Amino acid sequence: MSNAAPQDPDHAPDEAPAFAAERPILTVQQHILLEQTRFPGVSGEFSWLLSGITLAAKMISARVRRAGLMDESGAGGGQNIQGEIQQKLDIYANQVLMHCLAVRENVAVLASEENEHPQLVDGDNPRPEYSYVVVFDPLDGSSNIDVNVSVGTTFSILRRRPVEEGEADVMSDVLQPGSRQVAAGYVLYGSSTMLVYTAGNGVHGFTLDPAIGAFVLSHENIRIPERGKYYSVNEAHIDKFPPVCRRYLDGLRAANYGSRYVGSMVADVHRTLLKGGVFLYPPTAANPEGKLRLLYEANPVAFIVEQAGGRASDGHRRILDIPPESIHQRTSLVLGGPSEMDAYERCVAEE
Numbered sequence: 292m293s294n295a296a297p298q299d300p301d302h303a304p305d306e307a308p309a310f311a312a313e314r315p316i317l318t319v320q321q322h323i324l325l326e327q328t329r330f331p332g333v334s335g336e337f338s339w340l341l342s343g344i345t346l347a348a349k350m351i352s353a354r355v356r357r358a359g360l361m362d363e364s365g366a367g368g369g370q371n372i373q374g375e376i377q378q379k380l381d382i383y384a385n386q387v388l389m390h391c392l393a394v395r396e397n398v399a400v401l402a403s404e405e406n407e408h409p410q411l412v413d414g415d416n417p418r419p420e421y422s423y424v425v426v427f428d429p430l431d432g433s434s435n436i437d438v439n440v441s442v443g444t445t446f447s448i449l450r451r452r453p454v455e456e457g458e459a460d461v462m463s464d465v466l467q468p469g470s471r472q473v474a475a476g477y478v479l480y481g482s483s484t485m486l487v488y489t490a491g492n493g494v495h496g497f498t499l500d501p502a503i504g505a506f507v508l509s510h511e512n513i514r515i516p517e518r519g520k521y522y523s524v525n526e527a528h529i530d531k532f533p534p535v536c537r538r539y540l541d542g543l544r545a546a547n548y549g550s551r552y553v554g555s556m557v558a559d560v561h562r563t564l565l566k567g568g569v570f571l572y573p574p575t576a577a578n579p580e581g582k583l584r585l586l587y588e589a590n591p592v593a594f595i596v597e598q599a600g601g602r603a604s605d606g607h608r609r610i611l612d613i614p615p616e617s618i619h620q621r622t623s624l625v626l627g628g629p630s631e632m633d634a635y636e637r638c639v640a641e642e
């Protein structure tokens with residue numbers, strides 16, 4: 292005889308509804324740890340380093356979403372090494388990333404768009420176990436902050452050059468071609484906050500779930516479409532583009548491509564990655580070598596797009612093969628899916 296209280300049909304006990312996840316709930320940390328089991332050579336220290344980036348991204352996202360309420364938008368009064376007016380959020384994002392990464396004991400060197408020189412993390416002679424270099428653009432698309440348009444953060448992770456390659460020094464640690472990145476990615480502060488990264492085994496996207504404060508896997512193994520329908524370029528400069536670019540864009544318009552241009556590289560690249568098409572920042576009168584910075588803008592997005600099946604060049608050379616000569620070196624950039632990059636290369640061949 293059950294001694295359970297008689298069931299009151301009107302007040303059946305609250306059965307906790309079974310939790311049915313539509314998809315496995317995988318955070319970026321869990322994803323990295325899983326990745327590491329596939330690549331025994333990649334030690335657990337990488338996931339620890341990445342947690343510095345995800346923590347900073349959450350802090351920047353929170354600040355970006357309240358910028359208008361805290362007098363956080365607008366210029367910070369200073370200029371960065373590029374001679375660009377620093378926005379308050381540029382300064383905040385830079386400080387947050389420098390802090391969150393510097394407390395990761397396996398980070399030796401930090402280089403930022405906002406700092407003239409690389410920063411050594413532990414005195415002048417970091418211990419050998421300090422093995423990573425992180426190069427980043429703390430806030431990309433700064434001119435869009437005040438008008439509530441998506442902005443981003445880009446990052447590129449390298450290993451220090453082994454000492455046997457000659458006297459390892461900070462600059463030689465930072466000035467490595469993009470092909471030596473061990474990981475790279477970006478954070479997009481858009482309608483949602485997304486982290487997209489690659490560690491050389493595909494491209495994976497995580498959406499920040501504000502309810503739990505975690506980046507949760509939302510776009511596994513992103514592949515760029517074979518052919519898109521948009522090109523993305525600042526057409527205000529078109530008269531100063533090289534002729535090959537103008538011919539290329541004429542061809543895209545003739546093929547009924549549409550145009551989309553946000554003015555934040557991370558947003559324009561993210562749309563190109565998901566929808567296909569091409570993003571370009573060719574040489575202009577103001578920036579004859581191109582405007583985007585090789586180390587912390589072009590290299591990370593080039594690694595991402597190549598891992599997703601696309602290509603990225605400076606118009607002639609593969610971005611990831613370009614040997615950097617200075618930290619803030621600029622480059623032109625043509626980045627897109629197979630069909631659009633084939634078309635570009637045909638235009639170059641016809642020159």
Ligand code: AHG
Nearest residue numbers: 430431432433434525554555556557
């Ligand atoms: P940042 O805000 O870090 O200086 O980068 C801005 C860059 C890039 O995000 C974007 O693609 C490009 O500047 C836009 O330049 P134009 O305004 O000349 O189109």
Ligand code: MN
Nearest residue numbers: 428430431432
């Ligand atoms: Mn930028």
Ligand code: MN
Nearest residue numbers: 404428430431
């Ligand atoms: Mn920036």
